Amino acid sequence: MAPRRQQTVVMYPSFGVGHIIPMTELARVLLRRGLDVTMVLIERPFWSSDSGAATTRRVMAANPAITFHVLPPDPSPPDFAGSTKLPFFHTLQLLRRYNGELGRFLRSFPRRRLHSVVTGMFSTYAAEVAAELGVPAYTFFASGAGFLAVVAQLPALLAGRQEGLKVLGDAPLEFLGVPPIPASHMVKELLEHPEEDVQRHGGRSEAHRRHRRRPAEHVRVAGEPRRAGAQGPPVRPGKAMPPMYCIGPVVGDGSAPREMPPERRHEHECLLAWLDAQQKRSVVYLCFGSRGTLPAEQLREIAIGLERSRHRFLWVVRTPAGTDGPKKFLEQRPEPDLAALLPAGFLERTGGRGLVVTSWAPQVAVLRHRSTGAFVTHCGWNSVLEAVAAGVPMLCWPLYSEQMLNKVLMTDLDMGVAWEMEGYAAGRVGADEVEAKVRLVMDLEEGRELGARVTARREEAVAALEDGGTSQVALARFLADAEKLRGQLGD
Template structure:
């Protein structure tokens, strides 16, 4: 039986995906688009560009992503006037970004109206583009949020308004006092997303709380890039009436892990040839290489890079290190004298980028030193690679707690709390994961999580079933709104 015969309704429907700006949000949404495509839907992805020079979102090369994904229709919204919002002294750039995103509602509405309502299945927003829910409500279009971070993070930000209510001071004053949220391991207050530590009346703090509240207030459900067995406590908390007393949250659909590695990651885009580091990995023993990579925004000062190099040198372990050289620094200025020569038989330093998913998938990779971004975390879990956690910013500090204490697939590089990891710790933690009995247990647990992730995406698996449930609920809601 052909596709048209099995899915006649889906072929007539278009799903509009409206991700938050930035590579780390757009690319997971591309993976979600592929799930919709497999179910027979047309997919249009709408891109709103952040303000020029925004440090919070790395601009996406839409043409390159579109060329890699011809089955998806990409539409870039025309720029909106924002001169009156220009950042002034002390105005956080991220606040400007959120204000500009809200102004894009008019252009988004024009685009949605260009699609016949009978063909429009739903609008799926990103975690920071949730202002669009107001437009969907006005047009009578079902709207859902796609939360590209952990379910545990969603549980935290959903409970934040209650924590901040009535406070006369910011949470920053709590320092490392443990915070407790339903469904989440206790973690230091200092590990919250930085904007949430400010005074509750601070403009950016209020904007962040509001934009995250909209993920579960004003949408008909939340698609989360996770799988149920990985974060069962957090998912159950989001379904618990105690999570937000007095309010019933919309359904939570765990549809992950949605990860790249097929031409949609920044490292893959426009590069047809196989990266040289993969050939180097081919020559290494199975599970013997420590991979170090800190994401698209992860940089360290030269003195920290030297400590990493010394620690790797002393550890005696094989390593593949993707280094983003600090601006204005000579390529080799941060490396100790003789480092490359001493480690040439067991190490490889790669400038700027490496094909992360392919490296994590490679049988020679045995551990991953990571900044704990959620995309990187899911990639490591999907390929059974234990993590050495070195969070840098945003929700990564919380992710470190989830990875080490809840999921049990990593250990922390404790120096991150002081902003500097010494060579001694790099050496000790690398050896712990690669050589010790504790490391063996963590590696075994990582392999088990890999099997769980694969099972979730199989026919009848939890994430497949969850997405089917979402489609069923969405179809019934669309019929109700269409009456």
């Protein structure tokens, strides 16, 4: 007798490393529960980015248990040249155009084998395809539950606005379930565009409003434990939120995949060997995400501050970004010339206590290493969860997207895992601030108190993942509800 085919979850992440990696971690969770997983990727635009393409290839090679399917290239890709629209809007338009190809792929499965479709937070147009096929559709929300609470309440806030939120400056915006958020800390699309413009181009509030239209879209999966990442459950004034399953934190264990290229494996081993030689909790780790870049002048300020602090450091430096604009989202950048970017003699003077690497570091392994004592981060939610899971206190330096909003949540005492680096909002954090905050988090009593709060959040995350923990309970409820919904949609 032929073996019974397992049910398949089709995962359809949004563009970008920050969406693909956490969805891959969720896929591993589902694989351990006996489900097959097929991840559908789009060839553009992330293949056009050197770091994004390389990371995606590593993810594919490192996960042979996941079936990866790349949809054919869009025959009429958007023309970024001369466009004044933000890259985010182009991305949403491109994702919607892929619905036809996605539908053809999904129809290649016998319906009884399709367990569900899990979309990324900006791939929600795919729920239309799943609804046509009678397959449950879920959204994996890769950002924090606090940001989800804000997103859920945005339509009421923005209704009828003729201007973007930028005109409000730093005025606090009140949302249920989260601390007051300065208007200036909202995502760029809402700062610079009125709500009607955001909706016309497929903006964030519209993307999330779509979840309330069909039963198949009325659930979300979040990659974090309930308490470690949120002040409370997401809420919407006057209405109940759809179910949310807090599964996680879904982060890697930091081990080097067997399929890692030899040159990258050598870098990985050398970097960890350097960390092995350092004392416990003695190293400040600085990294600004897969797309985070800083101007050359800012890199020099960081270097001066690190040198003055006298602390050990591991710093990931990328080539500064060029001119702002949509093209910046896709452009490839060469390896940085450290001698030209950093102060004269900096590398020689700090060589005994600092390590500067270009473009990449095995972040989860670094954060989980015993020598790492603090993390200067851009506040991307993947990085936040990785640091919380490792028990490493953070210094916040948000750069783009929802990162400034994340900073508010991270520094609020209810979560209490970070301090902010003053000056980021104005585009310049001075050397004095770098020195002072590094010394504060590494040397002083306040830094030890911050570390204790992060340790408490880490213990909550560990408890969530244990048998009977909130993550395991949420996962079981998700699977049971999905099976029930499959039956309802199949009637």
